[in-house]
Each structure stands twice: as C-alpha cells, then as structure tokens.
Amino acid sequence: MDFFIQLFTNPVGFYNQHELLIAQIGINAILAIAIFVTFYSGQLTLANAGFMAIGAYTTVIMNLYLPTPLPVNMLAGALLAGLVSVVVGLPVLRLRGVFLAIATIGFVEALRLGVILNVPITGEGQGLKNPSADPLGGIVPILISLPILAYLVWRLTRTRLGQAWSAIREDELAASSNGINVPLYKMIAFIISAVLAGYAGALETHINFFVDPTEYGITRTIQILTFAVVGGTTNVFGPIVGAVFLTALPEIVRQFASYRDVVNGVILILVIIFRPQGIVGRGGLAIIRPRWWIRWKARERPAAAH
Amino acid sequence: MSALLQLTDVRRHFGGVHAVDGVSLEVEQGTIFGLIGPNGAGKTTLVNLVTGYIRSQSGSIRLHPSSSPPARAGEGRVGALELARRPPHAIAGLGIARTFQTLRLYRNLTAIENVLIGMHTRRRDDTLQQLLPLRPLMRLDDQRLKEARELLQTVGLNPDRHGDRRASTLSYGDQRRLEVARALALKPKLLILDEPAAGMNPAEKDRVRELIQQLNADGLTVLLIDHDMRLVMGVCQRIVVLNFGRKIADGPPATVSNDPAVVTAYLGSHAPESASHVPGSEEMDVAAPSKPAASTEPASPLLEVRDLEVSYGAIKAVRGVSFGVGKGEIVALIGANGAGKSTILNTLSGVLRPHAGIARFGDLDLTTAAPDKIVRAGLAQVPEGREILARLTVRENMELGAWARRDRGAAHREIADLMKQFPILGQRHNLPAGQLSGGEQQILAIARGLLAHPRLLLLDEPSLGLAPQMVDSVFEVIQRIHSEGVTILLVEQNALRALEIADRAYVVETGRILLSGTGAALRRNPEVQKAYLGG
Numbered sequence: 001m002d003f004f005i006q007l008f009t010n011p012v013g014f015y016n017q018h019e020l021l022i023a024q025i026g027i028n029a030i031l032a033i034a035i036f037v038t039f040y041s042g043q044l045t046l047a048n049a050g051f052m053a054i055g056a057y058t059t060v061i062m063n064l065y066l067p068t069p070l071p072v073n074m075l076a077g078a079l080l081a082g083l084v085s086v087v088v089g090l091p092v093l094r095l096r097g098v099f100l101a102i103a104t105i106g107f108v109e110a111l112r113l114g115v116i117l118n119v120p121i122t123g124e125g126q127g128l129k130n131p132s133a134d135p136l137g138g139i140v141p142i143l144i145s146l147p148i149l150a151y152l153v154w155r156l157t158r159t160r161l162g163q164a165w166s167a168i169r170e171d172e173l174a175a176s177s178n179g180i181n182v183p184l185y186k187m188i189a190f191i192i193s194a195v196l197a198g199y200a201g202a203l204e205t206h207i208n209f210f211v212d213p214t215e216y217g218i219t220r221t222i223q224i225l226t227f228a229v230v231g232g233t234t235n236v237f238g239p240i241v242g243a244v245f246l247t248a249l250p251e252i253v254r255q256f257a258s259y260r261d262v263v264n265g266v267i268l269i270l271v272i273i274f275r276p277q278g279i280v281g282r283g284g285l286a287i288i289r290p291r292w293w294i295r296w297k298a299r300e301r302p303a304a305a306h
Numbered sequence: 307m308s309a310l311l312q313l314t315d316v317r318r319h320f321g322g323v324h325a326v327d328g329v330s331l332e333v334e335q336g337t338i339f340g341l342i343g344p345n346g347a348g349k350t351t352l353v354n355l356v357t358g359y360i361r362s363q364s365g366s367i368r369l370h371p372s373s374s375p376p377a378r379a380g381e382g383r384v385g386a387l388e389l390a391r392r393p394p395h396a397i398a399g400l401g402i403a404r405t406f407q408t409l410r411l412y413r414n415l416t417a418i419e420n421v422l423i424g425m426h427t428r429r430r431d432d433t434l435q436q437l438l439p440l441r442p443l444m445r446l447d448d449q450r451l452k453e454a455r456e457l458l459q460t461v462g463l464n465p466d467r468h469g470d471r472r473a474s475t476l477s478y479g480d481q482r483r484l485e486v487a488r489a490l491a492l493k494p495k496l497l498i499l500d501e502p503a504a505g506m507n508p509a510e511k512d513r514v515r516e517l518i519q520q521l522n523a524d525g526l527t528v529l530l531i532d533h534d535m536r537l538v539m540g541v542c543q544r545i546v547v548l549n550f551g552r553k554i555a556d557g558p559p560a561t562v563s564n565d566p567a568v569v570t571a572y573l574g575s576h577a578p579e580s581a582s583h584v585p586g587s588e589e590m591d592v593a594a595p596s597k598p599a600a601s602t603e604p605a606s607p608l609l610e611v612r613d614l615e616v617s618y619g620a621i622k623a624v625r626g627v628s629f630g631v632g633k634g635e636i637v638a639l640i641g642a643n644g645a646g647k648s649t650i651l652n653t654l655s656g657v658l659r660p661h662a663g664i665a666r667f668g669d670l671d672l673t674t675a676a677p678d679k680i681v682r683a684g685l686a687q688v689p690e691g692r693e694i695l696a697r698l699t700v701r702e703n704m705e706l707g708a709w710a711r712r713d714r715g716a717a718h719r720e721i722a723d724l725m726k727q728f729p730i731l732g733q734r735h736n737l738p739a740g741q742l743s744g745g746e747q748q749i750l751a752i753a754r755g756l757l758a759h760p761r762l763l764l765l766d767e768p769s770l771g772l773a774p775q776m777v778d779s780v781f782e783v784i785q786r787i788h789s790e791g792v793t794i795l796l797v798e799q800n801a802l803r804a805l806e807i808a809d810r811a812y813v814v815e816t817g818r819i820l821l822s823g824t825g826a827a828l829r830r831n832p833e834v835q836k837a838y839l840g841g
Contacts, residue, residue, distance in 0.1 A: 152437055159436035160429050167423045170412035177357065177406075179398035179427035179492060 026142035032227040032239030034196035039233040041189035042169030047104035048197035050111045051081040053216035055198030074202035081198025089190045128211040138206035232278015310335045316365035325351040327551035340542030347548040358394035403494035405485045413474035421454040424491025461487040498529045614663035623649040625817040638796045638804040641814035647797040655687040684761035692751040696740025707754035745776030805829040
C-alpha cells in the first residue's frame, strides 16, 4: 500500500527511491513490445532472450575495446541482433506453432552454451564487467525509447504491414490468396522483434555493471512470454501492461517478494483460466462452471418448479 | 474472344492417386466458365494448381493478361505469364482471386477488415508514411473504407449491420458472401469460386447466381466450381467436366448435360431411375414412391426433447423446440441454413448446453450429462464437415473412434468388419484420411461413429458438398445402418433426399419447428417445396 501512497503523494521521492525498478520496468516493457510483434504476426517465437544477449554483449564489448560513443554501440548491438535474426529466421520460420517455439528456444540455448560460454571475448561464462555503466543516467534513454517504440509499433499494426500480419495470424493460406507474401512478412516481424530485443539488451547493460550470461536463458524467455500472456496480445499495450504489472508486483507486495516465481506462476494460471485474452482485451471474465455446479443447478430447477 | 487462362496437359499425382491427369482447358475472357465433376474428380486440386498452392508435375498454366494493362509498371506487357512455378501470393498479385471450398475467412477480424486485407496487392506500400498519421494518408484510408463498404454491398451484405461484426459471428451464408467480397477487393481479372453455393438453400443459391451474373456483366471472368447443376448449367457459357482427374466433356451446358459420359459419371453406370434424372433436373424428382404412412409422435420415445432453448450469447439459436425420436425410426430435421438444426444436435450430444428445456435419452438427462457419458450411453454424433483427422490414416481414424473403449480386442475385430462392410475404407486403410474425397471422408466419419455402438446416431449434414452419385452411396450407407437396428436422427440441407428415407421429419425455421409429419407427407407439402426445394 505504501507503494501507491508514495506514488501519488510524493512522485519525486517515489522516482528517486525506485529508479532501478522503473528502469527494469521500462526494459521489460520494450521486451514485451518485441514479443508482441511476433505474436501479432501469429508466430510463437521464443528467441528474444538470445537477441537480447547479442545486443548486450555487443554493446559492452564495443565499450571495452572501441572508442565509439555509447549510443552507437547500443544501436550496433540492436542491428547485429537483427542481422543474426535473418540467419536464424531463414530456416526456422518455416516451422509453425510449438515447433517454432522449440526451435527458437534451441537457438537461445545454443547461443548461450555454444557461443557465449566458449568465446574468450565474452568472458567465457564468467560474465563481463561493464565499467561505463551508469545506473542513474541509463534510465533516461529507456524512458524516452519506451513511448516512442510503443507508439511506432501501435501505428505499425494499423498499416498495410500490420494488416498483413493480422491476416497471416488468422489464416496463412487465405493470406497468400489475398496476395500477401507470407514468408516475407513473417521474416519482417521476426527481424523487428529481434532488433527491439537487442536494443532492450543494450539498454539493460547500461544500468548494470555486469553482464551475466545466466540472465539470457530459458528463465528469461519464459518471463518475456508471461508478459504477453498475462497482458494479452490484442494490441501492443497488452504486453506492456503485463510487463509493468509483473515487474512491479514483487515491490508492491514486499512480503511475498521471496515467493516471486510462485506468485507469477499463480497469476499466469489464473489469467489463462479466467481471462484467456489477457488483462487488456475485449470481453469480460471467462465464466467457468464446474461440473458439480451444473448438476446442482439442474437438481434445483425442478424443485423450484413445484 | 481470347483465352484468359490456358491450361495445357497439366498433371499432378499424389502417390498413386492421379488427382489431375493431363487436363487442358481454356477460360475465355469475359465468360463464366464452369468446372464440374463428381466428388474426388480433381476440381479443387486443379484450382490449387492454378492458384499455386500445389505445384504441377508437368504441363503449363498460362495467364494472358492481354486486354487489360499490366498490374505494375515494371511487369511490362508480356504475351503470356507462366503460373506453374510461381508462389500463391505472386499469382494473386497477377489478378487471380479465389474463394475456398471450406471457408477461410479471418475469423477474428471484422467483415470490413477482411475486405481491407483483400486490397493488399492494390495498396501502395505506405507503411513508413503511415507511422505518422498525416491527413492525406487518412483520406486514402477513408477511401479504402468506403470501397470496402461498397464491396460488402455488392455481395449483398449490409455494411452498417455486418461491417463491424467479427467474421466468425456472421451466418454461414453471409460468411460465404464475405469471402467473395474479399476476393473482389483484389480487383481480379479472374475470379475462381470454389463451391460458393455449398450448403445454401435454394433462395440463397438464387442470390449467388444473381451475384455471379452481375459480376460477369461488369466484365469479370469467373471460373465456377459447384455441385448444384441448376446453378452451373444456368450461368455458365462453357463447362468442363472432370472425372478421376481427366477431362471427360467440354462445351456449352446443353451439350455437356446430354453427354452420355457425364450422365454415367454422375449417376453411376447402372442409372437407377428414369432418364429424367439427369443432372440439373434433380429437384423435379418429387414423384418418388411414397413410404407407408407411418406413425405420428412415438408413444415411448428413445429421445425426448421438450421446449429446448439454446443461445449463443445474445443470439437465441433455438427457441423452444419439442420433438421425439422413437426406437428404430429415421427422423429428419430439415430447414435452411442458420435455422438452428446443428445447434440442436450439438446440444443433444452435450457439446452445447441449453438455456432451458428438457432433453432425455432413455434415463439420461442430456442437458447436464458429460459428452463422454452421453456417448457411452449410446448416443453418437457424426459432426457436420466430417471432422476426420486429415493427417492420420483411415485406420488410425477408426482406431481413435474406439479409443474410449476398454475391449480393445473386440474393437479391432469391429474395425476389420467395418473395413469389409465399407470396401472404400478397406482399400484405403493406409492412406491419410485427408486424401479421401469428401464422400469417402463422410463414410469414414459414419463408420467411426458406429464404433461407439450407438443406439441413436446423430448425422449432421452427411451430404454436404457431395456429388449426387456420392450422396446416393452415403444415403445407402445410412439406410443399411438403420436396417441393422440403429435409430437415426438426421439433419439435412438436401431436404428432398432426407424426406425420401425419413419416417418422420420436422421442418425447422429460425429456431422453431414450423411443420412436422411423415417424410412422404412433407415431401408433397407445397409449403415445404416452396421454402426448401426451390419449387
């Protein structure tokens, strides 16, 4: 409760006290936008933790070894993630549904275990120190980027490109009969998603002094997926709401902070049962009538008639 | 007159099945061209070859876009475009639009959005400009919206009433119309309609016919596939008949309908009835032998339904229906699309829950019992559209039908028996069920239903989308099952055929029972003929 009281009565104090939390919310919201783009085009890809790692490592390595300014390093990280996504996407995007999900998780793990843990420049699993990190300054680009990216992706969903994504999500066969180049538009969504994830990874290195390879595994993947599922994917604001809610939750209910994963899991299950369309989305709560309830009602009806 | 589409010796085999076996044909510019043939003749495969969903193994498919200017400046005016190696979206981009036999709308998008997506190829790629919503672009948006609403009107949908509804909430006939509107949004040179009138009643079919004629009058070339001979013979200038992947006739309607090869293909070699039963005259067939005038309502019904009401959200699909099915009867529910017939069946099998009313099957209360329990009690449903598992083999589909049973050994023996009873299935037991023709799939679905040992079998639209010859064999199967002691509740569009075999029937309209009586009596009832037989 204190959390909200402070938010409304003393926003400046709140901001100062929770700066790191706000930064993390912003990064997670960008990750949520990234996964939204692929969801919107009907693809269940879970590769974003990997693209995040590419963005993060590229930025830090360039910081360490090159004289280029930080914004350039960050953009380079995001672009490299996009480049890798083309190579990964060519074979992988032929798959659909759960097979695509498995293949992209495979990419995340192959990148982490195969590349990051074995290449000397990445610290071989020891992680990398990032001396130029600036936890307080790092929040500014995050807070500027988030609304811009949210706006752009929101607009994107209403363009010709966004309509093509909708069509592919609904029915690939029908989409191609309407002249939509399905593989191309899927690839565009995959690349945009990768660039956004890479950018989020680059931003995150800026608020942490240390790049930790264990951050970019399956746990992260599932966490990003949860934002989208809990928030809903009918429009871009759903996953953002999901990200804000799930990231802030441990702070709001401090007493449960150590059960964070348990609480997240319970929320995920509740949303899937009662609001399968997510928090943001059309319609109300799904009404589940258990079998005993139906039987009980049926028994009651003839009784009432008498 | 010049050919717009030209197929030369096109061939496509799936394993040993010669789906399309060396077909050549020409679709003339500005005509309505009919493609007909019994089920499994290769019509849909041919359309899939033309639209690029399936690659041909040999032969050429050429588009001659001669009379109209090229779609894009870069393409130039080439004499003929070979379609055989192009992907589907590129072929659509050349101006060939199609609808699908099984509806393929963007179900969760609104009707307007469906049509807007159809304009994809005509819309300049303005994605980057659209990121900033500028006035001139908004005006383009408005223009597109206006055009989409006009297209809805063209096909007979009301943009105000239907435009903002999600496609899946439209009635079946409206969904078919919406699919045509979406195809028209491409501004096609050639429109391919794959069974646009499937599952429609005669009045709706007339409207489809008017629509096709109107589009053609506006200069559109149409390739029409349908089973309704009256529709095809009525609108087409030229017809090609396929059978087993080969062209067996080609010419104007009058020539084709009198072609002995065509009559044989449709009616089988032992034409069962008089010569009047050629394609196109089936709805005249009202003077068939009458059944012994049987019962009214059964005294102790096997199935009893009273005041049943079922709603989908705000829409009341069934508004107080009462009827009964006695042991050993064939009872038919007939009526137009959207009348609520399938909803009634789905409620009886426990898939849907009624809002009010009583439904009893023996001692079992169908309004509350779980679907699996209903099946175990001996009430099995063969759903509309067959719902077979296309990738599994025929045998695997049957085995799944027996999955819930504990007596595995007996179930296997029964599957073997059924394979013998229905040789069509026995011969194809290792083939993926998706490769069977529509009629064969229907027989598979019925055979699968029999594995549940039903005392009452619910059949939902068993003749949907089948050629007359195939309808005959499906109805033969139904009568055979009935003679073995299974009670049958049949839902049918094909009212005439249903009334021929039914002891009693109910006419359902907008969720209510309008008429009831013996099959023979209803068949003679002028009101029924008028409403459902197009008389």
